[in-house]
Amino acid sequence: MDQMTTRKPTSESSAAKITRQSQMLSAQLQSLRTHMYPPEAMKSLRTFTSRDVATMLGIAESTLRQMSLDGEGAMPERLENGRRSYTLAQVNEIRRYLAVKRPMEALDFLPRRRPGEKLQVIAVANFKGGSAKTTTTVHLAHYLALTGLRVLAIDLDPQASLSAMFGYQPEFDVSDNETIYAAIRYDDDNRRPLRDVIRNTYFDGIDLIPGNLELMEYEHETPQAIASGGGRGDGIFFRRLGAVINSVEEDYDVVVIDAPPQLGYLTLGALCAATSLLITVHPAMIDVASMNQFLAMMSDVMHVIEERGGVLEHDFIRYVITRHNPNDVPQVNVVALLRSLFGEDVLAPAVVDTTAIASAGLEKKSLYEMARGSVGRDTLTRALDSVDAVNLEIFNHLKSVWGRS
Structure with missing residues (x-):
């Protein structure tokens, strides 16, 4: 009679193995995230150049530069090479400023829904x-x-x-x-x-x-x-x-x-x-x-x-x-x-x-x-x-x- 092959029992159940591997992967993902986004391990958004911002707002880069010189809108960070750097929060501050300054173009700068427009x-x-x-x-x-x-x-x-x-x-x-x-x-x-x-x-x-x-x-x-x-x-x-x-x-x-x-x-x-x-x-x-x-x-x-x-x-x-x-x-x-x-x-x-x-x-x-x-x-x-x-x-x-x- 052929000898039947039996599966050798393991000391770890499938549930325990999956749990252990899930915990191992979670810990590694946490470690990778901490490495990628130190020291708070939180994401941050890149900044935008004057050219980026001018394109986003639909205005000339020279207009944006003049606003900065005149102290209008948000004040960007000046980099070592002299270029201006804007956060998205500053871009939105400029949007609000331009919407007030140029009311006829307000919806172009700040297209938020108005009263009566549904969510x-x-x-x-x-x-x-x-x-x-x-x-x-x-x-x-x-x-x-x-x-x-x-x-x-x-x-x-x-x-x-x-x-x-x-x-x-x-x-x-x-x-x-x-x-x-x-x-x-x-x-x-x-x-x-x-x-x-x-x-x-x-x-x-x-x-x-x-x-x-x-x-x-x-x-x-x-x-x-x-x-x-x-x-x-x-x-x-x-x-x-x-x-x-x-x-x-x-x-x-x-x-x-x-x-x-x-x-x-x-x-x-x-x-x-x-x-x-x-x-x-x-x-x-x-x-x-x-x-x-x-x-x-x-x-x-x-x-x-x-x-x-x-x-x-x-x-x-x-x-x-x-x-x-x-x-x-x-x-x-x-x-x-x-x-x-x-x-x-x-x-x-x-x-x-x-x-x-x-x-x-x-x-x-x-x-x-x-x-x-x-x-x-x-x-x-x-x-x-x-x-x-x-x-x-x-x-x-x-x-x-x-x-x-």
Whole structure:
């Protein structure tokens, strides 16, 4: 009779091994972050040259220089080579100054929403990995803040990639009851006002509600709440997120939500809270097939929500082509297919596939944070041009909703 081979037992269980490896990786990530951002181990934003600022504000560099000489607006730091260096906070101070000094151009300098213009809530969604959902979210948030808007970024994904991009390591920097879950949880005793969990960031004009694994609690508790008949009106599960966002409506121009990569209760809340949707798609056939399943599921649950009294009316829904290689014929064909089917619902510009975005991601930065010289000049310029074009079209959609030309 053949001798049977038996597996040698190990002294460490699988659960113990995974726990140990998770702790080891977390400690190493914390060490790397401390090394990258000493001494406080927090991110900071680069400064901007006079040329950068003049371009951002749409004024001549000589005008900016004269303002500095006349003591008007913010006073920049003078570097050893005599050049001026501005922080983003100083750029925004100059925006406010120019908006007052030139009232006819106020909206160009400071395009914040005016009385009567509704808060814009943009949900970025897809459940296919690799569609650049978080990258799209962080670049949009940074772009809008650089134009002078007040942005609230909400990390609704338990994996918390958006939080990491803002310098937070979820298991170290985000404690219990410090995510959006704290404001939408069902137990009254532990629920917190939304303002209590909003954090200022190093990026002037952007506040953040970070995420971590506790967001999964909402996915677990919602079925129980539904079964017990809990939640009426704004308390029903698909209205809870929108209701708490409304509590800080006066503080922001735009809310950007990084939705989870699955169609759970958190994502449904984001869809209902949103005034517009961005659906990211990598133009490969397998990704498009996955997106098709996502759309079919989303259609089904939207109908269910509407039957429960939910209102799903979005100012615009747009597909964002990401990681696009215009020299790849199959990708070009997929993009052509999407444009033929969905027309103007596909954003005209696409985000190109470039090493600049990958390099920025390794440093947990957006392209807007990258210093010149950190990657090849032409590579960075090409990447920025494509990301700028996408974000500008989204910004123009926002302005159109606000009734601006």
